[in-house]
Amino acid sequence: xxxxxxxxxxxxxxxxxxxxxxxxxxxxxxxxxxxxxxxxxxxxxxxxxxxxxxxxxxxxxxxxxxxxxxxxxxxxxxxxxxxxxxxxxxxxxxxxxxxxxxxxxxxxxxxxxxxxxxxxxxxxxxxxxxxxxxxxxxxxxxxxxxxxxxxxxxxxxxxxxxxxxxxxxxxxxxxxxxxxxxxxxxxxxxxxxxxxxxxxxxxxxxxxxxxxxxxxxxxxxxxxxxxxxxxxxxxxxxxxxxxxxxxxxxxxxxxxxxxxxxxxxxxxxxxxx
Amino acid sequence: xxxxxxxxxxxxxxxxxxxxxxxxxxxxxxxxxxxxxxxxxxxxxxxxxxxxxxxxxxxxxxxxxxxxxxxxxxxxxxxxxxxxxxxxxxxxxxxxxxxxxxxxxxxxxxxxxxxxxxxxxxxxxxxxxxxxxxxxxxxxxxxxxxxxxxxxxxxxxxxxxxxxxxxxxxxxxxxxxxxxxxxxxxxxxxxxxxxxxxxxxxxxxxxxxxxxxxxxxxxxxxxxxxxxxxxxxxxxxxxxxxxxxxxxxxxxxxxxxxxxxxxxxxxxxxxxxxxxxxxxxxxxxxxxxxxxxxxxxxxxxxxxxxxxxxxxxx
Numbered sequence: 001x002x003x004x005x006x007x008x009x010x011x012x013x014x015x016x017x018x019x020x021x022x023x024x025x026x027x028x029x030x031x032x033x034x035x036x037x038x039x040x041x042x043x044x045x046x047x048x049x050x051x052x053x054x055x056x057x058x059x060x061x062x063x064x065x066x067x068x069x070x071x072x073x074x075x076x077x078x079x080x081x082x083x084x085x086x087x088x089x090x091x092x093x094x095x096x097x098x099x100x101x102x103x104x105x106x107x108x109x110x111x112x113x114x115x116x117x118x119x120x121x122x123x124x125x126x127x128x129x130x131x132x133x134x135x136x137x138x139x140x141x142x143x144x145x146x147x148x149x150x151x152x153x154x155x156x157x158x159x160x161x162x163x164x165x166x167x168x169x170x171x172x173x174x175x176x177x178x179x180x181x182x183x184x185x186x187x188x189x190x191x192x193x194x195x196x197x198x199x200x201x202x203x204x205x206x207x208x209x210x211x212x213x214x215x216x217x218x219x220x221x222x223x224x225x226x227x228x229x230x231x232x233x234x235x236x237x238x239x240x241x242x243x244x245x246x247x248x249x250x251x252x253x254x255x256x257x258x259x260x261x262x263x264x265x266x267x268x269x270x271x272x273x
Numbered sequence: 274x275x276x277x278x279x280x281x282x283x284x285x286x287x288x289x290x291x292x293x294x295x296x297x298x299x300x301x302x303x304x305x306x307x308x309x310x311x312x313x314x315x316x317x318x319x320x321x322x323x324x325x326x327x328x329x330x331x332x333x334x335x336x337x338x339x340x341x342x343x344x345x346x347x348x349x350x351x352x353x354x355x356x357x358x359x360x361x362x363x364x365x366x367x368x369x370x371x372x373x374x375x376x377x378x379x380x381x382x383x384x385x386x387x388x389x390x391x392x393x394x395x396x397x398x399x400x401x402x403x404x405x406x407x408x409x410x411x412x413x414x415x416x417x418x419x420x421x422x423x424x425x426x427x428x429x430x431x432x433x434x435x436x437x438x439x440x441x442x443x444x445x446x447x448x449x450x451x452x453x454x455x456x457x458x459x460x461x462x463x464x465x466x467x468x469x470x471x472x473x474x475x476x477x478x479x480x481x482x483x484x485x486x487x488x489x490x491x492x493x494x495x496x497x498x499x500x501x502x503x504x505x506x507x508x509x510x511x512x513x514x515x516x517x518x519x520x521x522x523x524x525x526x527x528x529x530x531x532x533x534x535x536x537x538x539x540x541x542x543x544x545x546x547x548x549x550x551x552x553x554x555x556x557x558x559x560x561x562x563x564x565x566x567x568x569x570x571x572x573x574x575x576x577x578x579x580x581x582x583x584x585x586x587x
Contacts, residue, residue, distance in 0.1 A: 023363070106373065267326060
C-alpha cells in the first residue's frame with residue numbers, strides 16, 4: 001500500500017478522533033460523565049471536612065482510605081460507568097440520533113473509523129478520569145496538612161499517584177474497547193454493562209480460574225496499595241504486573257478486532273432500531 | 274463488472290422476511306436518471322445498496338467497477354444525499370462540511386476553503402456558523418446536497434432531493450443537477466412525485482413492490498406498452514372537425530372532446546400512423562392547430578399503466 005494512502009488514513013483517523021473528542025467533552029454528552037466523576041471528588045471533599053482530628057495526624061489513613069475508595073468505588077463504579085457512557089455511544093449514539101450514515105458515507109475504511117472513534121474516546125476518558133483521579137488523590141491528602149503535602153510530593157506519594165493513574169489509563173483502554181464493542185452489538189449497551197459490572201464486583205469472591213476472565217482482576221494486580229476486600233474474598237497471588245499489562249492490552253486488541261469486524265458488517269437500518 | 278456503468282446483477286435485499294428489493298438487474302449510464310415509485314416501493318433500499326449502506330442479501334452491485342463495500346474507493350467517486358433529516362449533534366453548516374472534507378483526507382485549510390465554496394453554491398453562506406438543528410427544512414436539504422457534492426463526485430445519488438425546497442430552490446437545484454449530468458456525471462434522483470422526474474430526467478427506472486417494472490427513456494417505455502392506446506391531445510379552433518375525421522381511421526379507438534372546448538383527445542393504437550394522417554386531416558378540414566401533444570408519455574401515465582392503475586396518481 002502506498003505511503004499516501006497511509007497518510008490519508010492517519011488524517012482520517014485523527015479527524016474522527018477529534019470529532020469524537022469534541023462530542024464527548026464539549027457537548028451535553030459529557031454531563032452524565034461529569035456527574036459520575038463528581039462523586040469521588042465529593043466523597044474526598046466530605047472526608048476532608050469531616051475527618052476526625054485524631055485521624056488527621058496519621059498520614060497512613062489517607063493512603064489506606066484512598067486505596068479502599070479507589071479499588072471499591074472509583075475503579076469498579078466510576079471508571080467503569082464513565083467508560084460505558086463514553087464508549088458505548090461512539091456508534092450507538094450515532095445510530096440513535098440517526099447520523100451514523102454520515103460516517104459511513106465517507107471514504108474511510110471501517111477499521112480506520114473504529115480506530116478513530118476509539119482513540120477519541122480514550123483521550124476523552126483520560127482527560128476526565130485521570131484529572132478526577134489526580135484531584136481525588138490530592139484531596140485525600142490535604143486534610144493531613146503539611147504532612148499530607150510532604151507525603152504527596154515524596155517519592156512514595158508520586159509513585160502511588162503514578163500507579164493509580166496508570167491503572168485508570170489502562171482501565172479506560174480495556175473498558176473502552178469492551179463498551180465500544182457492546183455499542184455495536186446491543187441496542188441498549190447498558191444492559192450488558194450492568195451484567196459485566198456484576199461480574200467485576202463479584203471477582204474477589206470467584207475462584208482463580210474465573211477471576212482470570214475479568215478486567216478488574218488484572219487492574220487490581222497493578223494497584224500500588226492493595227485494598228482490603230473483606231473476609232469473604234478468595235485471596236490469590238496477584239498477577240505479575242507485566243503479565244497484567246500484557247493481558248489487558250491483548251484483551252483490548254482482541255475486543256477492537258471484534259469491533260472492527262462488527263463495524264465492517266454494519267448496515268444503516270434506523271427503522272429497525 | 275463494467276467500470277463505466279453502475280450495475281446491479283440479480284440484487285435482492287431482505288430485511289429478515291420483509292422484502293426490500295427483489296432480483297434487480299440494471300445498468301445505469303451517465304446523465305440524469307430518475308428512480309420513481311411510491312413511498313415504500315424500494316427506491317431508498319436500492320440507493321442504499323448502491324452506496325454500501327446496505328449489503329445485498331444476494332446478487333452483485335458495482336459502481337463504476339467498485340464494489341460498494343469498498344468505502345475507501347467508493348466515496349471518492351460517489352456522493353449520497355439521503356432521505357434522513359438528521360445531523361450530527363451540535364453541527365453547524367460549516368463544521369458539518371469541514372468534517373466531511375477532513376474525512377476525505379483534506380488538510381484543514383483546504384477543507385475550510387472548499388466548505389465555504391460549497392456553502393456559497395447552495396446559498397447558505399450567511400447561515401454557515403448557525404447550528405443545523407435551527408435550519409429550516411429547505412436549508413437542511415441544501416446542506417445535505419452540499420455534503421453530497423463537496424468532493425465533486427462522478428456519481429451523485431440523491432434521495433428525494435427536492436423535498437422541502439421552495440419553488441425557487443427547486444429550480445436552482447434542478448438546474449444544478451442538469452449541469453452535472455451535462456458534464457457526463459451520473460446523477461440518480463429518486464422521487465415519488467412523478468411529474469418532477471418527468472420534467473428533469475433523461476431516463477427513468479420505475480420501481481414497484483421492490484421490483485423494477487420498467488427502465489429507459491419514457492417515450493420508449495411508453496411505446497412498449499401496447500395494451501394501452503396512446504393518447505394524443507390536439508388543440509385547435511374546431512376540435513369537432515378533427516374528432517369526426519379521426520373516427521374514420523381504423524387505429525383510432527376514441528376521440529373525446531375536452532371540456533375546454535378547444536381540444537380533442539385522440540386514443541390510437543398506432544401513434545405514427547395517426548401523426549401521418551393528421552397533416553391530411555388539418556389540410557382537408559381547414560382547422561387552425563395550436564398544438565399537438567402526446568398526452569400519456571409522462572412518467573405518471575406510464576407508471577400507472579405498468580402497475581395496472583392508469584390515471585391513479587402515485
